[in-house]
Amino acid sequence: MTVTSRDVAQLAGVSQPTVSRALRDDPRVSEATKERVRKAAERLGYVPSDAGRALSSGRTRRIGLLLTDLENQFYPHIIAPAFQQLESRGYQLMLHTEAADNDVVAERLISNGLDGVILATSTIDSVVPLRLRDRGLPFVYFNRTSAAVRADSAVVDPTEGMGEAAQVLFERGHRRIAAILGPANTSTAINREIALREALAQHGISIPAHYVHRGPFDTATGQAGTERFLNMPEPPTAIVCGNDVVAFGALNAARSAGADVPSDVSIVGFDDLPAASWPIIRLTTISYDLDAMVRRAADLLIERIESPSRPVEESAFQSRLVMRDTLGRID
Amino acid sequence: MTVTSRDVAQLAGVSQPTVSRALRDDPRVSEATKERVRKAAERLGYVPSDAGRALSSGRTRRIGLLLTDLENQFYPHIIAPAFQQLESRGYQLMLHTEAADNDVVAERLISNGLDGVILATSTIDSVVPLRLRDRGLPFVYFNRTSAAVRADSAVVDPTEGMGEAAQVLFERGHRRIAAILGPANTSTAINREIALREALAQHGISIPAHYVHRGPFDTATGQAGTERFLNMPEPPTAIVCGNDVVAFGALNAARSAGADVPSDVSIVGFDDLPAASWPIIRLTTISYDLDAMVRRAADLLIERIESPSRPVEESAFQSRLVMRDTLGRID
DNA sequence: CTATTATAGACATACGTATGCAACAACGAG
DNA sequence: CTCGTTGTTGCATACGTATGTCTATAATAG
Known part of the structure; x- marks a missing residue:
């Protein structure tokens, strides 16, 4: 046949x-x-035949990308450049989406005969990195890292972006600043929170506990947090969001509540997704070179596969504030 | 080891x-x-080992999803349900994105030892279905079909949705109606255009050639078309878009041009993506059960794999208009 | 007590490719 | 004329699992 x-x-x-x-x-x-x-x-x-080739050579030229929650607008923007970069280096991308992060997932990654894995949604207490390390299956952290195992990584450094945001917030008269942050077990949420607090502290501003809302990086979180804030007797004048998707939720909540952005409340995002620059949105947000970061992750992984004994390389990408229309001035 | x-x-x-x-x-x-x-x-x-298993059994329990243009907001909404449905039936999803649609792509699909393929971005003149048929590799059309080869399919029937849209447009006084359509070599663009024209014809309305704009199903197309229309001496009062992503582009162009939606121009989409119902967007659009359609495609494919001689099943999903805020009344 | 059958497991082999090693030819140098 | 060298190809085998066939053992019936 x-x-x-x-x-x-x-x-x-x-x-x-x-x-x-x-x-x-x-x-x-x-x-x-x-x-x-x-x-x-x-x-x-x-x-x-790929199978014959894989069995004989012990290599598949196939790389897994582990994600949770594909519905989230953020992830598609990772997939496309990852795909391209891997293809240009002769590898194929195999997408794995899993709600949980457990042994079953790790087993599936291993059994699939992947040459390596990009972990894009690790939590700091993930078990997958441990299992992969035990198996000797190369992997790289993308965006988020895990504390359990040290490995190559490509992440954003939020310091500059948050610094600029804090500066502008201060200059424009904002003093009551709230934050909608991501899950406490993600390195991104932690790093952005630290960066934000330190940057604000330089201007003598701190974020009180009741001005902090936490939840998954999705629109629902942005919506819930913003509703809560807007209903307070003394609402914040600005809300810094853990990422753009959260910020979109915040914009939605403000619109639903009849609050004008930015004259009633200012909103700042993080990621600068394509939609953030749409004329109907014009979100002020923190930007970085996402495509380059994806490509770096892919490159790091391939280099790790091809020379396993390289020293670990942790790659951080600069961030900066992009001013649009959702960060206003307090009179 | x-x-x-x-x-x-x-x-x-x-x-x-x-x-x-x-x-x-x-x-x-x-x-x-x-x-x-x-x-x-x-x-x-x-x-x-997957490779050993595949080689020995001749089956991989792996199914390919062929897409172009992952950046398009539409496709991520396919991937997630496809993933879930396939997984629940013991299959894995392998994503393939290819800019072109040619022999190389077909070869890649074949060599990967897939058990079947979901074609989500076929054009009516695609070569891939031919190659797959020649190889005896089962596949199913999702959303779009190709004229070259008949096969199982899961698509939208735009008739009811366009019918309702035409009805409402007419009732609300619209007579100068424009359309921003997809590429002429896609079955979706063709079917939606036919459905729209027939529905409008029932109210004695036709779309003149200068009120038609064609291009890829992306925001840039919506933007370009809308700019063109708004600059006309006698602009249309409503624009029907090939899908929601195009409609988002149209909304952006209207905003940039200082035109209010819907008092200056009405906009209608197609797909009812999650973002269409966001309070900051509230797009009037044509809706259908996308998740069910994806699941159907997955099921059809699996059944084809497991009993290759079944008769071909062409599955069409009903559509309907969802009224929100972008379709207004002409006084 | 023997013949028959059911059951559980072993044995042999197939799947398609890659790779170390041996074989061979052609050729030039000494 | 012999020997080593270089370049090209074939041979044998390995990779890890699945499956058809065969065998040993136990259970059952006559």
Whole structure:
């Protein structure tokens, strides 16, 4: 039924191993034979079997990307550049989305014969990195890291962005500043909170406990937090959000409550997703080079696969504030 | 290095085939032996090799989803339910994004040892369906179909939705109606255009050529089309868009041009993406059960895989208008 | 007590490719 | 004329699992 390298070998009048080598452009095969083999392969419509190749070579040239919650607008923007970068280096991307982060997930990653894994949604207490390390399966942290195992990583450094945001908030007269932060077990939420608090502290501003809302990085969290804040007797004048998706939820809540942004309340995001710059949104947010970060993660992983003993490389990307229309002035 | 079924067999004191059967709960193995094997597997941390399994059984339980343009907001909403549905039926999803639609793509799909493919971005002149059919690799059309090969499909029937939209547009006094349509080589663009024109014709309205703009299903198209329309000496009072993403672009263009929606121009979308119902957007659009459609596509494919000789099933999903705030009344 | 059958497991082999090693031819140097 | 060298190909085998067939043991019937 299916055409194998043996069939090609027979037609070309060579042995099966020669076909294998010829089609991968092995220098040990003469140009004349290569040409003959290619012709034969073409004529039979031969397509090498990934399974056979994987079994024999022990490598699949396949890399997993582990995500939770694909519905979140943030992740599609990772997938596309990851795909491209891996492809340009001869690897394929295999998407894995899992609600939980447990042993079953780790097993699935391992059994799939992946050459490596990009972990994009690790929590600081994830078990997956441990399992992967035990198996010797290379991986890289993207965006978030886990405390359990040290590994190559590509993350954002929120310091500059939060610094600029704090500066502008202060200059524009904001003193009552609230924050809608991500889950406490994610490195991103922790780092952004620290960066924000330190930056505000430089202007003598602190965020009281009742001005802090925590939850998953989704619109519902932004919505819930903003509703809570707006209903307070003394609402904040500005809300800094853990990311853009949360900020979109905040904008929605403000609109629903009849509060004008930015004259009633200012909102700041983080990530600068494409939608943030849409004329109907114009979100003031903190930006960084997401595509470059994805590409870096892919590169780090491939280098790790190809030379496993390299020193660990932790790569941080600068961030900066992008002023648009959702951060106003207090008179 | 890696633990194989042979290692487990040795530890459990049985043969390798018995391990294979025991772990897959084959009735030919006694419960006592199964238990012993499971214990041994657990103790060694055995994880079966996908490649070995694929090579031996000829099946991978892996299904490809072929997309172009992951950046488009529409597609992530397909991926998540597809993932879930396939997983619940014991299959894994393998994402393939390709800019083009050519032989190379088909070859990649074939070599990957997929059990089947979901084609989500076929054009009517796609070559991939031909190649897959020649190879005997099962596939299903999702959303769009191709004329070249008949196959199972799950698509939207735009008739009712467009009918309701035309009705409301007419009742609210719109007579100059424009359309921003998708690429002419996609079945979705064609079907929606036909449905729209027929529905408007019932009210004696036709869309003149200069009120038609065509382009890819993205925000840029919506933006460009709307700019063009708004600059006309006699601009349309309403714009029907090929999908929501296009409509978002139209909203952006209107905002940039200082045109109020809906008092200056009305906008109608198609798909009812989650963002369409956001308070800051509130897009009037045509809705259908996208998740069910995805699940249907997955089910059709799996059934095709498991019984290849079934008759072809073409599944169409009803659509309906969802009124929100972007379709106004002409006084 | 023997013949028959059911049951559980072993044995052999297949799947398709990659790779170390041996074989061979052609050739030039000594 | 011999020997080493270089370049090209074939041979043998490994990768890890699944499955058809065969065998040993136990259970059952006559």
